[in-house]
Every structure is written in structure tokens, then in C-alpha cells.
Amino acid sequence: xxxxxxxxxxxxxARVPGLGPRSARRAALALLKKRExxxxxxxxxxxAAAAAVKRCGICGTLDTTDPCGVCADPARDGGALCVVEDxxxxxxxxxxxxxxxxxxxxxxxxxxxDGRGPDQLNVSGLLARVRSGxxxxxxxxxxxxxxxxxxxxxxxDRLAELQVKVSRLAHGVPVGGELDYLDDGTLTAAxxxxx
Amino acid sequence: xxxxxxxxxxxxxARVPGLGPRSARRAALALLKKRExxxxxxxxxxxAAAAAVKRCGICGTLDTTDPCGVCADPARDGGALCVVEDxxxxxxxxxxxxxxxxxxxxxxxxxxxDGRGPDQLNVSGLLARVRSGxxxxxxxxxxxxxxxxxxxxxxxDRLAELQVKVSRLAHGVPVGGELDYLDDGTLTAAxxxxx
Numbered sequence: 001x002x003x004x005x006x007x008x009x010x011x012x013x014a015r016v017p018g019l020g021p022r023s024a025r026r027a028a029l030a031l032l033k034k035r036e037x038x039x040x041x042x043x044x045x046x047x048a049a050a051a052a053v054k055r056c057g058i059c060g061t062l063d064t065t066d067p068c069g070v071c072a073d074p075a076r077d078g079g080a081l082c083v084v085e086d087x088x089x090x091x092x093x094x095x096x097x098x099x100x101x102x103x104x105x106x107x108x109x110x111x112x113x114d115g116r117g118p119d120q121l122n123v124s125g126l127l128a129r130v131r132s133g134x135x136x137x138x139x140x141x142x143x144x145x146x147x148x149x150x151x152x153x154x155x156x157d158r159l160a161e162l163q164v165k166v167s168r169l170a171h172g173v174p175v176g177g178e179l180d181y182l183d184d185g186t187l188t189a190a191x192x193x194x195x
Numbered sequence: 196x197x198x199x200x201x202x203x204x205x206x207x208x209a210r211v212p213g214l215g216p217r218s219a220r221r222a223a224l225a226l227l228k229k230r231e232x233x234x235x236x237x238x239x240x241x242x243a244a245a246a247a248v249k250r251c252g253i254c255g256t257l258d259t260t261d262p263c264g265v266c267a268d269p270a271r272d273g274g275a276l277c278v279v280e281d282x283x284x285x286x287x288x289x290x291x292x293x294x295x296x297x298x299x300x301x302x303x304x305x306x307x308x309d310g311r312g313p314d315q316l317n318v319s320g321l322l323a324r325v326r327s328g329x330x331x332x333x334x335x336x337x338x339x340x341x342x343x344x345x346x347x348x349x350x351x352d353r354l355a356e357l358q359v360k361v362s363r364l365a366h367g368v369p370v371g372g373e374l375d376y377l378d379d380g381t382l383t384a385a386x387x388x389x390x
Contacts, residue, residue, distance in 0.1 A: 049203075064200060
């Protein structure tokens with residue numbers, strides 16, 4: 001029906017998160033129709049980004065420089081360290097503009113089910129950064145999932161020896177959220193943390 | 196937060212059908228994490244497919260050869276010509292394996308709203324193919340939308356002069372479909388066409 005080049009393109013597109021086999025087919029066709037304006041630029045952008053992006057040796061995020069933009073920025077507050085699971089979480093916090101400290105990317109959570117222990121995460125790097133001094137507060141900005149909270153507990157224990165203030169993100173009603181649609185756990189947490 | 200290469204990649208990914216700005220961000224990050232296994236191969240596949248695919252000079256579909264695989268296949272029945280709006284429709288019919296004739300891709304439908312007339316579609320090519328002889332039946336496999344059916348009516352009128360049998364896809368209950376969930380129009384059509 002169509003050549004092996006397009007079959008291969010569809011197979012690879014289907015592995016991109018957000019696209020399945022069906023939408024990959026649709027995407028491939030749309031790309032073929034916009035060859036000059038989208039398909040070729042996208043191919044070049046993939047190669048360019050793949051070549052440019054590296055992992056930051058300090059915090060573990062992905063950026064085009066090493067150290068990354070945040071770690072290299074002298075205007076950022078080196079006394080506050082925000083621990084996140086993933087690069088996506090760092091990006092989400094950066095988009096808010098509400099945090100002016102630095103980050104540490106764990107690269108996942110502890111997970112008994114998936115057999116991920118502290119050695120699979122960037123925990124030793126975190127402890128080394130805190131031990132080297134200058135950090136007054138570690139903010140554990142982990143996801144409010146079971147694995148995320150388990151990891152936060154574990155890190156809190158490990159950080160307790162190091163005389164550093166450890167905080168967590170507040171639970172509560174999402175801004176714009178309706179109480180009626182909120183789960184009981186969140187509503188209970190918001191009530192307890194009322195001010 | 197992240198270099199211009201990644202910003203550009205996200206912007207282009209967001210223009211791929213099936214991905215929006217949010218899922219483009221997620222896709223970009225996933226690609227960066229699978230640089231060797233997905234990102235670089237995808238970039239190469241895009242370039243390879245863009246270079247290989249051309250439009251068939253006979254039927255107007257996209258394929259890696261011109262004439263396309265279907266037009267060039269001597270085993271296909273040249274007496275039956277299936278008219279479709281788009282390459283995606285041709286692919287859909289080919290996947291069924293139920294049609295062994297040849298195709299003609301219009302490249303869209305007539306649309307008063309979008310100002311698309313017969314000159315914007317590959318209508319003259321269709322009439323020329325039918326006029327050149329050897330075609331016993333033209334199957335109008337257009338979408339069951341207002342524009343699709345308007346286009347089918349128009350083509351039926353134009354083909355009426357050419358002494359060729361013109362047929363359309365049957366309307367009816369989708370296989371596996373439940374009557375209760377079917378719209379009235381389809382159910383009425385299925386009743387009328389009962390056999």
C-alpha cells in the first residue's frame with residue numbers, strides 16, 4: 001500500500017507518548033502533506049535537539065548547557081533546593097515563576113513494585129550537595145502518589161541527620177477547583193491546613 | 196529554562212495532528228530521554244519518508260513510487276474505479292482488502308463554506324480517466340458528510356454523460372453496532388436498504 005519508509009515512520013511515531021497506532025497513521029499522512037513546512041523542519045529539530053541537550057552534572061535536569069541554566073544562574077538562591085522526581089516537574093515549577101532557588105532531579109521514585117531502590121535514583125548526589133553546605137532548606141516537591149510520598153518519607157529520614165530544614169508542598173484545594181468534585185483526602189488535608 | 200533547540204522542537208511537535216502544546220511538551224521530554232532508541236531514528240525516518248514519497252501522477256495518492264503501487268499493479272481490476280476524498284480513505288479501503296480495483300483521489304470535497312470548487316479538486320483528471328475508456332464502474336466512496344454527499348451528487352451529474360455505471364457505498368448499521376446508539380438517519384437508511 002505504501003513504501004517501507006512510511007511504514008517505519010508510522011511505527012516510530014506510534015511510540016511517541018500521546019500518539020497511538022491510529023493517530024500515528026494520521027500524523028504521518030499530515031506530515032507528508034506538509035513536507036516543506038512541517039515534516040523536514042521537524043526532522044531537523046529532532047536532530048538538533050538531540051545533539052544539543054545534555055544532562056546537568058549538578059542537578060540532573062536536561063538542558064542545552066552543563067551546568068544547566070538554573071544551576072549556572074548566579075541570581076538563583078543557592079540556599080533553597082527543590083527536589084523533584086522528573087525533569088517535567090522542574091519545568092512545571094519553573095513555569096509558575098514562584099521558585100527562585102535551585103533544583104535536584106531524582107530521576108524517579110522509590111518503587112517496591114518496579115524494584116527501584118535509592119541506588120537507582122540520584123539520592124547520593126542530593127545528600128552530597130546538602131553535605132557540602134550552603135543549603136538552608138530542602139523542599140520535597142514529589143508527586144502526591146503513594147510512591148512519591150514513600151520517597152519523600154525516605155528522603156526526610158536521610159536528610160534528618162544533616163541539620164537542614166525539610167519542607168513539602170502543601171496539600172489543598174486546587175485554585176479554581178470545586179469542593180464537590182474533590183476527593184475526601186484532599187478536602188481533609190485542606191481543612192486541617194486551614195489558615 | 197531550556198535551550199532554543201528544545202523550544203523549537205516543542206513548537207513543531209505541537210503542530211502534529213493528535214498532539215497539542217501540552218502533549219508536545221511531554222512528547223519532547225520523552226524523546227530526549229530516548230535519544231538513541233527513538234529520537235534520532237524518528238528524525239531520520241522523517242527525512243527518509245519525505246525524500247521517498249511522491250504523488251502518483253495517475254490517481255493522486257501518495258506513495259514511494261510514481262505510478263503508485265496500486266496503479267502499477269497489473270493484477271488490479273482496471274474496470275472498477277473507486278473515488279475517494281483523501282489518501283487516508285484510500286488507505287482505509289486498502290486495509291479491508293475488499294476492493295481489487297483502482298483509485299482516484301480527489302484531494303478534498305466541494306465546499307461552499309471554504310470556497311472549494313471543482314477546479315480545486317482532481318475532477319478533470321477523473322473525467323479524463325473515465326473518458327479514456329476501459330472503466331466499467333465508478334464507485335463514489337466519499338464521506339457521509341454534507342460536503343462529501345454534495346460532491347458525490349456533483350460527480351454523479353458529471354459522470355452521467357459518460358455512459359459509466361456509478362455506485363455509492365451503502366449506508367447502514369455498522370458491523371458490531373447497537374441500534375440503540377445509532378442516529379435516526381442511519382437507522383432509516385438501514386431499514387430502507389434492508390435485504
